[in-house]
Structure formats: structure tokens, C-alpha cells
Amino acid sequence: MDEQQAFFSRELLRWYHENRRDLPWRRGHNPYYTWVSEIMLQQTRVDTVIPYFERFISKFPTATALADAKEEDVLKAWEGLGYYSRARNLQAAAREVKERYAGEVPDDVAAVSSLKGIGPYTAGAIMSIAFNRNEPAVDGNVMRVLSRFFRLHDDIAKPSTRVKIEKVARALIPDGHASHFNQALMELGALTCTPKSPSCLLCPVMEHCEGRLAGEELLLPIKTKAKPPKPEVRFAALVEGMGRHEGQLLIRKRPDTGLLARMWELPHVLAQKQTSKGSTTQEAAMDQVRELLFQEGIHAEPVEAYCDAEHTFSHIQWQMRVYRCKALSEMALPPGYAYIEREHMAEYAFPNLFVKLIQGYFEEQQSVRNG
DNA sequence: AACGCGGGGAT
DNA sequence: ATCCCAGCGTT
Numbered sequence: 001m002d003e004q005q006a007f008f009s010r011e012l013l014r015w016y017h018e019n020r021r022d023l024p025w026r027r028g029h030n031p032y033y034t035w036v037s038e039i040m041l042q043q044t045r046v047d048t049v050i051p052y053f054e055r056f057i058s059k060f061p062t063a064t065a066l067a068d069a070k071e072e073d074v075l076k077a078w079e080g081l082g083y084y085s086r087a088r089n090l091q092a093a094a095r096e097v098k099e100r101y102a103g104e105v106p107d108d109v110a111a112v113s114s115l116k117g118i119g120p121y122t123a124g125a126i127m128s129i130a131f132n133r134n135e136p137a138v139d140g141n142v143m144r145v146l147s148r149f150f151r152l153h154d155d156i157a158k159p160s161t162r163v164k165i166e167k168v169a170r171a172l173i174p175d176g177h178a179s180h181f182n183q184a185l186m187e188l189g190a191l192t193c194t195p196k197s198p199s200c201l202l203c204p205v206m207e208h209c210e211g212r213l214a215g216e217e218l219l220l221p222i223k224t225k226a227k228p229p230k231p232e233v234r235f236a237a238l239v240e241g242m243g244r245h246e247g248q249l250l251i252r253k254r255p256d257t258g259l260l261a262r263m264w265e266l267p268h269v270l271a272q273k274q275t276s277k278g279s280t281t282q283e284a285a286m287d288q289v290r291e292l293l294f295q296e297g298i299h300a301e302p303v304e305a306y307c308d309a310e311h312t313f314s315h316i317q318w319q320m321r322v323y324r325c326k327a328l329s330e331m332a333l334p335p336g337y338a339y340i341e342r343e344h345m346a347e348y349a350f351p352n353l354f355v356k357l358i359q360g361y362f363e364e365q366q367s368v369r370n371g
Numbered sequence: 372a373a374c375g376c377g378g379g380g381a382t
Numbered sequence: 383a384t385c386c387c388a389g390c391g392t393t
Contacts, residue, residue: 260375
């Protein structure tokens with residue numbers, strides 16, 4: 001360890017000793033508390049997590065208690081925290097801990113890493129914080145602090161950068177002080193070396209911070225922005241049933257894999273570009289809807305433009321033009337298709353944009369009927 | 372390597 | 383109202 005590294009570790013630990021926050025999971029040394037708190041803290045701020053953590057621990061005080069709980073009770077305790085697969089994975093892992101490790105979180109990095117929901121960061125956090133093992137725990141805070149202090153220009157959005165920074169972080173751990181050191185690193189990122197306006201003048205390691213000395217503290221860490229979602233114009237068919245399907249709407253189920261797997265939706269198709277400018281005339285759009293219905297084996301035809309709707313995913317933005325269509329017969333439905341009425345919407349899982357579209361349609365129909 | 376997964380705070 | 387935050391599992 002060179003002088004700059006030794007300085008960093010020494011001063012950071014000294015600072016942490018006086019500035020650490022008193023958090024519920026820091027009272028005592030319970031590996032289960034560390035584990036639960038680290039899962040909750042993924043993508044979630046400390047202030048939000050505290051009340052959830054207190055309630056969760058009082059309901060499920062041990063890994064075995066969590067393993068024995070009903071999943072719906074666990075999800076209920078997680079309600080509002082978001083990313084609910086964290087809760088399912090946490091309980092699945094608790095069941096494995098109960099079965100394979102007699103209900104005790106194993107003091108073994110390979111065993112901890114193999115548990116559901118525990119990736120490289122969380123494994124390092126548990127091993128270091130709970131068991132004081134010399135494992136790095138590199139989260140976004142740590143990448144920011146170390147990128148600035150050592151003036152690393154690697155793109156922290158790349159997975160390979162986390163691996164590189166883990167090597168840097170591992171080398172900095174003062175032997176026998178992994179628990180406090182790793183927590184100190186994250187605490188500094190949360191309290192002082194913040195993303196937008198770091199409080200460099202209050203920082204215990206500012207004298208040797210290469211990023212600040214180079215005037216780059218606001219430039220670092222380098223992080224490529226996610227590319228903006230690619231717009232996709234789509235034409236959707238709002239098919240109104242006839243005869244015994246009067247007042248009902250035609251929906252279809254998405255494929256088993258990929259985007260929105262097994263969710264229900266209105267039938268729609270990616271727009272084919274009609275002009276050099278990429279725009280599409282009303283007639284051409286209706287033709288494409290007619291072609292969609294034909295291809296899908298649906299005996300119906302477009303009537304008129306109904307509305308526009310937009311939905312943004314991480315990489316795609318759907319710009320949907322919805323065409324009202326009318327069924328021309330009480331045809332047999334192709335596989336994966338169904339007619340739906342207002343009262344039965346709760347039985348089908350729809351992405352939000354279709355919930356809005358379909359509910360909007362039914363409400364409009366009802367107000368028409370009510371005069 | 373790209374993508375999906377919620378909610379909250381900052382602006 | 384819009385931007386930003388960010389670890390893990392799946393594909």
C-alpha cells in the first residue's frame with residue numbers, strides 16, 4: 001500500500017468513527033439484519049428503508065421466521081418499497097439458509113454469493129460488515145468516491161469497471177477493519193462525496209483527492225448516459241365485438257418470453273414507413289391495421305382513428321395510434337385471443353398503457369349509454 | 372451485454 | 383412535470 005492509499009484508509013476510518021449514523025441495522029452484529037438491510041438498501045434510500053426495516057424485523061425476526069412466513073405476508077411487508085422480486089428472492093434465500101445452514105447466515109463468501117438475490121455487491125457487504133472479512137463491497141457510492149479520489153476515468157456504467165474498482169477497494173481495506181472501512185466508504189459517498197455537489201471542504205481525504213486536485217470532482221465519475229428510448233410508431237386495433245360479444249373488446253396475450261411476457265394487450269403492429277420522411281398517411285395506417293387483423297385471422301375492419309397513446313420502456317418508446325375497429329362476425333377466436341368486458345378486467349394482467357386505454361374506452365361507452 | 376424491475380428525491 | 387438514482391436476475 002503506497003502513501004496515498006494508506007492516507008485514504010487511515011483518514012476515512014478516523015472520520016467514520018466520529019460521523020457514522022446510528023442506523024437500526026448497525027446496532028449489534030446480526031448477519032440477518034445486515035442481509036435484510038442490504039437488500040432493502042438496493043436502489044432505496046436510507047430514510048425510506050428505516051421504517052420498513054423495523055417493521056420487517058419485528059414481523060420476521062430471524063431467517064427461519066422469514067422462511068416459515070407466507071409469501072403474501074412478506075410481500076405485504078415489502079409493499080411500497082418496489083422491486084418486489086427482492087422480497088421473493090430474500091424469502092427463497094431464507095428458506096435455503098434454514099434448510100442448508102440451520103438458519104444461520106453462513107460465514108462463507110461462496111455460500112452467501114450463491115443465495116438468491118445476492119450478487120457481488122451484497123455478498124461483499126454481508127461478508128465484510130457482518131463477518132469482518134476482507135471483501136470489497138462496491139456499490140454506486142464506492143465507485144463514485146474511488147473514481148474521484150484516484151481520478152479514474154473508467155465508465156462506471158460498464159460492468160467491467162465494477163470489477164476493476166473492486167480490486168482497488170480490496171487493496172485499500174486495512175487488515176482487520178473491513179467492516180468499518182467498507183461502511184465508511186459508503187457513508188462518505190452518501191454524506192459528503194455526493195453525486196451533484198460534493199462537500200469537498202468537509203471531506204477527510206480532500207488533500208490527496210486527485211479528482212478534486214485536478215478540478216474534476218464534478219466531472220467524475222464518468223458515466224455514459226443510457227441511450228434514449230428508440231421511438232416506435234405502432235398501430236393498435238380496438239376491436240368492438242358484435243352479437244353475443246356486443247360491448248366487449250378483443251385482447252390478445254403476449255408471448256411467453258421477452259418484453260411484457262404473458263401480459264395481455266390490444267392487438268397492434270409496428271408501423272411500416274410509407275414515405276421518405278417516415279410519416280404515414282391515415283389511409284396507409286388503416287390499411288396496416290386491416291392487414292394486421294387479416295394476418296391474425298380476425299374478421300373485423302378499422303372504422304376510424306380513436307386516440308393516441310404513449311408508453312416508454314427503458315429502450316423503446318411506443319407511440320401508439322389506436323384505431324376503432326368493428327367485428328364483422330361472431331368469429332371463433334384465434335388462440336391467445338379473448339373478448340373482455342369491463343367487469344372482468346381484473347382477471348387479466350395488462351401493462352399500464354392498455355389498462356388506461358381499455359378503461360378509458362369502457363368509461364366512455366358507459367357515459368354514452370347513460371346519455 | 373442488453374434489458375426489466377418501482378419508488379422517491381432533486382430540480 | 384421531468385430527470386436521476388442503480389444491484390440483481392434473466393435472456
